[in-house]
Amino acid sequence: MTNTLVTGGNKGLGYETARRLIALGHSVIICARDREKGEAAAQRLGARFVQLDVTNDASVNAAAAWLQQQPGGLDVLINNAGIAGARTPVPDVTAEETRVVFDTNVFGIVRVTHALLPLLRASKNPVIVNVASGLGSFEAVHDTSRIESKVAALAYCSSKSAVTMLTVQYARALPEMRINVIDPGYTATDLNHNSGTQTVEEGTDAVVKLATIGKDGPTGTFQDRAGVLGW
Ligand SMILES: NC(=O)c1ccc[n+]([C@@H]2O[C@H](COP(=O)([O-])OP(=O)(O)OC[C@H]3O[C@@H](n4cnc5c(N)ncnc54)[C@H](OP(=O)(O)O)[C@@H]3O)[C@@H](O)[C@H]2O)c1
Numbered sequence: 001m002t003n004t005l006v007t008g009g010n011k012g013l014g015y016e017t018a019r020r021l022i023a024l025g026h027s028v029i030i031c032a033r034d035r036e037k038g039e040a041a042a043q044r045l046g047a048r049f050v051q052l053d054v055t056n057d058a059s060v061n062a063a064a065a066w067l068q069q070q071p072g073g074l075d076v077l078i079n080n081a082g083i084a085g086a087r088t089p090v091p092d093v094t095a096e097e098t099r100v101v102f103d104t105n106v107f108g109i110v111r112v113t114h115a116l117l118p119l120l121r122a123s124k125n126p127v128i129v130n131v132a133s134g135l136g137s138f139e140a141v142h143d144t145s146r147i148e149s150k151v152a153a154l155a156y157c158s159s160k161s162a163v164t165m166l167t168v169q170y171a172r173a174l175p176e177m178r179i180n181v182i183d184p185g186y187t188a189t190d191l192n193h194n195s196g197t198q199t200v201e202e203g204t205d206a207v208v209k210l211a212t213i214g215k216d217g218p219t220g221t222f223q224d225r226a227g228v229l230g231w
Helices: 012-023 035-045 057-068 095-121 154-173 205-211
Strands: 003-006 027-032 048-051 076-079 127-131 178-182 222-224
Touching: 003 012, 012 027, 012 035, 012 076, 012 205, 027 035, 035 048, 048 057, 057 095, 076 095, 076 205, 095 127, 095 154, 127 154, 127 205, 154 178, 178 205, 205 222
Parallel strands: 003 027, 003 076, 027 048, 076 127, 127 178, 178 222
Antiparallel strands: none
16 A cells, blocks of 8 residues: 655645545645644545645654654645745745745745655655656746746745756655656636636646655656656
């Protein structure tokens, strides 16, 4: 049985990722910062639940300690939790606004990964999937045929570029693990007030694919549902 943890699993892409991985036979633990929402979602999914706010060291450490006591350990970590931040015109964005977005989207991944690496190291096939965005891809934002080239979001886009680079760094440092980063594609969720053009099923194709790879699977890649994406 593959034991899989999804951060931000109470709704949106995280919830759909959990639903699909459970259907594929994973034992899934969903995390949410809000206990009530998380427990309700876990019950609907048939998942386990642990409270986890990716911006809070004590919360992450408590979740890691709880996981240590769980049978089966941890095989797959999906760093999905993320926020869009305020819709401020680029020249008006403050350092504080940027810090808030980075605290969730970037430092959150480091906080959670750092706390859970000892558990992943004990797995026979440790896998990490980080959820970035095409908005963090330098190639996509420079391609005028792509929607990413029309979006101005200083904190969000730069935070997602940081997610791609930290994935490369982890993948190089931990060759015994499969560590990849994905772009879900523009998907209707609360993050974009449901303006996304993809369904959550389409938006989770890449994360599900990379969460289910074996030891011979890729590592250090950036992918969307169509395949490899330019950095
Ligand atoms: N939707 C898209 O088009 C799209 C495209 C590219 C990338 N993404 C990325 O996909 C991921 C999932 O986003 P989504 O579209 O599913 O958005 P969503 O529906 O807003 O879900 C975001 C999830 O992250 C959780 N979260 C936020 N801050 C957190 C924190 N401090 N600690 C723990 N959990 C936290 C939210 O919890 P609450 O319910 O408590 O807020 C929620 O469960 C994000 O990383 C996002 O950047 C989305």
